Amino acid sequence: MRYFRTLTIILIISIVSFIFFAIVAYFNPMYDAFGPGILFSRGAALAILLLTMFGMFLVTYDLTTWVRNKLKRRWNTVFDFQILFHRFSGFLITIYSYIHTVGHLTGSIRALDKEKDVNKINSVLTHKRFDKHLNYFELLFTTIPGVTGILLMIIITLMWGTSLKWVRKRWFQLFSTVHVFCFPSFIILIIIHGSDTWLNYGFPLGSITVGISLLIYLFFWIRKLFYQCKGKFSIKSVEVSESGNFIYLHLNKPKHYNYMEGQYIFLNCPDVSWWEWHPFSISSSKSSPHISFFIKDNGNFTKKLFNLIKKQKNKNKNCIEENTNQNVRKMI
Numbered sequence: 001m002r003y004f005r006t007l008t009i010i011l012i013i014s015i016v017s018f019i020f021f022a023i024v025a026y027f028n029p030m031y032d033a034f035g036p037g038i039l040f041s042r043g044a045a046l047a048i049l050l051l052t053m054f055g056m057f058l059v060t061y062d063l064t065t066w067v068r069n070k071l072k073r074r075w076n077t078v079f080d081f082q083i084l085f086h087r088f089s090g091f092l093i094t095i096y097s098y099i100h101t102v103g104h105l106t107g108s109i110r111a112l113d114k115e116k117d118v119n120k121i122n123s124v125l126t127h128k129r130f131d132k133h134l135n136y137f138e139l140l141f142t143t144i145p146g147v148t149g150i151l152l153m154i155i156i157t158l159m160w161g162t163s164l165k166w167v168r169k170r171w172f173q174l175f176s177t178v179h180v181f182c183f184p185s186f187i188i189l190i191i192i193h194g195s196d197t198w199l200n201y202g203f204p205l206g207s208i209t210v211g212i213s214l215l216i217y218l219f220f221w222i223r224k225l226f227y228q229c230k231g232k233f234s235i236k237s238v239e240v241s242e243s244g245n246f247i248y249l250h251l252n253k254p255k256h257y258n259y260m261e262g263q264y265i266f267l268n269c270p271d272v273s274w275w276e277w278h279p280f281s282i283s284s285s286k287s288s289p290h291i292s293f294f295i296k297d298n299g300n301f302t303k304k305l306f307n308l309i310k311k312q313k314n315k316n317k318n319c320i321e322e323n324t325n326q327n328v329r330k331m332i
């Protein structure tokens with residue numbers, strides 16, 4: 001099982017990075033001041049950053065497609081399971097986030113609350129300087145790491161909870177909306193979380209690691225959006241199955257529009273919903289003068305699309321935009 005090996009490698013890399021940062025913390029004065037809890041919070045911090053970078057890379061589809069095409073056949077099929085790896089990374093990020101939080105709650109925050117001498121506190125922190133003692137509550141609810149930490153835990157729990165299979169299957173739009181809004185907030189908050197430089201190297205490590213990954217992700221996302229907005233297709237014809245559960249949709253293909261058999265397309269129909277994009281496999285060959293799909297009545301979007309198509313079947317109205325996803329040949 002090739003994907004099982006890759007999952008094991010992801011797990012091992014995260015554990016190694018955890019141990020590495022825990023050892024660095026052990027040989028730092030912060031360990032004497034904050035106790036073993038700091039080993040867990042520091043170790044988990046590095047694991048979270050690496051896993052977040054990796055998880056983000058796995059959903060930067062244009063980039064993974066490019067990497068996949070560069071790899072030898074023996075290796076590139078690993079990308080068939082990239083969503084599984086993304087999900088596993090997300091699961092590990094959630095676990096490490098809880099470890100990180102418990103480590104701080106039982107280590108650094110408790111120690112900072114107990115120690116009344118501000119000079120002693122400042123001598124342990126790498127860059128941050130306090131001018132007065134803060135109690136446990138103030139450390140949690142009035143400091144940048146405290147507030148952003150709470151928000152990050154809420155976000156990660158929401159993202160993890162809504163991506164559970166039974167939630168995703170029932171309320172796909174809830175899962176996708178939470179991911180779309182929470183993911184950039186998660187990255188930005190990670191950077192702000194370390195920006196008060198209590199325990200790091202004078203700059204938030206996240207600004208380099210996940211910050212750069214975010215810029216790459218945004219670049220490809222904007223590029224994709226640009227292509228998404230460019231393509232407008234018109235319906236050529238629609239056949240509805242006898243049972244009424246399937247439609248066979250044919251769209252007119254613009255000149256120079258290329259795709260390969262087996263790829264899928266994200267369809268958007270603004271008359272149904274301007275913000276929903278749904279994937280459908282192309283069932284026509286690349287030499288065909290039009291592009292076709294079998295679409296099953298499967299839920300909210302497809303039901304509305306069916307109703308609209310049935311109404312407009314003969315009007316040949318422009319209502320569908322497209323965006324091919326180059327990544328997908330082996331995902332289907």
Ligand SMILES: Cc1cc2nc3c(=O)[nH]c(=O)nc-3n(C[C@H](O)[C@H](O)[C@H](O)COP(=O)(O)OP(=O)(O)OC[C@H]3O[C@@H](n4cnc5c(N)ncnc54)[C@H](O)[C@@H]3O)c2cc1C
Pocket residue numbers: 168169170172173264277278279280281282293294295296297298299300301302303328331332
């Ligand atoms: C790569 C790929 C190719 C597909 N090709 C076809 C095809 O050729 N013909 C066809 O009838 N269906 C295809 N589907 C399934 C199709 O995308 C869903 O049926 C459609 O998105 C359902 O949306 P809905 O709002 O009608 O139903 P909902 O009730 O919202 O969802 C029904 C199920 O569809 C899945 N789903 C919903 N929205 C999405 C989305 N945006 N992206 C991925 N999955 C989603 C969820 O698992 C959900 O449980 C394909 C899906 C994928 C991932």
